Amino acid sequence: MKEITCIICPQGCRLRVDEDRDFEVTGNRCIRGVSYGKSEVRNPVRILTSTVRIKNGSHPRLPVKSDRPLPKEDLMEAMAVLDEVELEAPVNRGDVILEGILGTSVNIVATRDMAK
């Protein structure tokens, strides 16, 4: 049994999700809590947002994100990979900075333009 907070709406119901009963959800005030509870316990994922170093840009850091969610437990490892990246300006919003992080099919993309 796992207890989590539903984040779909601000009521923040405390959901109980039973892994032994096919991820049965209780404690939800509405139906939307069920699918959230199931997927959050089965396979919790997050979009990773961070920054990477950039040379000759208007700022020393470029904001980036994963173009799709990553498994929650991989976030720290992905951060270590980003720590090694150093780019050169200019960069455009949407440019792929790193293809297939940690052997996944998820790319890291720039989230802003950065001129020289």
Place this chain on the structure above:
Amino acid sequence: MAMNPDYELVVIGGGPAGLGAAAAAYDAGLRRILLVERDLEAGGILNQCIHNGFGLHIFKEELTGPEYAGRIIDEIRERGIACLFDTMVLSLEDLGGVKRIGLMSMTEGYRHVTAATVVLAMGCRERTRGAIQTPGTRPSGILTAGTAQRYVNMEGYQVGRRVIILGSGDIGLIMARRMTLEGARVLACVEIMPYPGGLSRNIVQCLEDFGIPLLLSHTISRIEGRRRVEAVTVQKVGEDRRPIPGTEEVFEVDTVLLSVGLIPENELSRAAGIKMDPLTGGPYVFENLETSIPGIFACGNVLHVHDLVDHVTKESRRAGKAAAERVLGEKAGGDAPVIPLLPGPGMGYVLPQKIRKEDFEDSIRVFFRVREPRMTPGRILVRDGEKVILSARRPYMLPGEMDYVDLKPEILSAVTGDHLTLAVES
């Protein structure tokens, strides 16, 4: 009015509010628009909010702050709207119609421009420790969450290794996650109220995801350290929000982040003589977002602190359109009788604070925040004297969530009293 102003509209501030107002004014027919921004680039606070979750209402997708900024900056570029960067607005005066704006920059020095209308879009700033009075020494290592956010996300500095966060506003929560990802240890988030200030999504994804405790009904009662912060004392508070003796717990930290609220930045508005609402911290406005000085409008966080940038964009578009209508003479405004809208019991604030009793064509959207959280269903009531003219059910009410009701033209034209009240049903 003899003088022909330099601009039809000057927008003060190049964050989301200013950008939205300028684009909307252009679309409503204005061409001589000037946007003034004190930073080197447009986008405001969005540039440092590198996390995602912005834009679901306006762009129908989840964007990061810089992406949202990039899109609305594109709207300004496409329209060819003139922008002045690295320029401070030092003064704003109403010369009986024409507005005179004092500008200061390194390249141009001090000068004035004139405008037929002005949109105030200066945003807000963070409350600081001085405003909250914590006993102890004054070492370095105490900063607001937003300042830390700028250092970490834009300048690339790590601001601390062992961190405690005072206040559970959204920026503080976001920074708890950010600093953790960057290798710092966040020991706790301390909130004086019995409920969190930020969104539950942020409580979960920024604190619970990383096992950071949220201490509700607690405060930092003492900060210690010679040059750098070395330790803080955290104490439970009673219902009077005073620390309870005997509940002291010491945390060894080198950094305290403050996330204790935001205040609209209205020095310029006050100096111009614009009337302010103590409840919002921003100007009183009419239904078209016009302030007490005709031709000066306000939108975004300078008007009232918003929780979603999408709402800022929507509001700023209304302000830009209203300024254009004033310039193009489409709305007379002026002498119509005014119905004040007052916050009743349970209500933190209402906005607009005044409605002109004109020929009502459209519904008027009234924004409000309730004073206390309530997790059981209740009703929002609008009263004309004793008579309830609107009753809206809510499954729950939270002060952290701005809400609204729409007053339809038929309701508004039937008002007989000299004011309306918005209240939570007791």
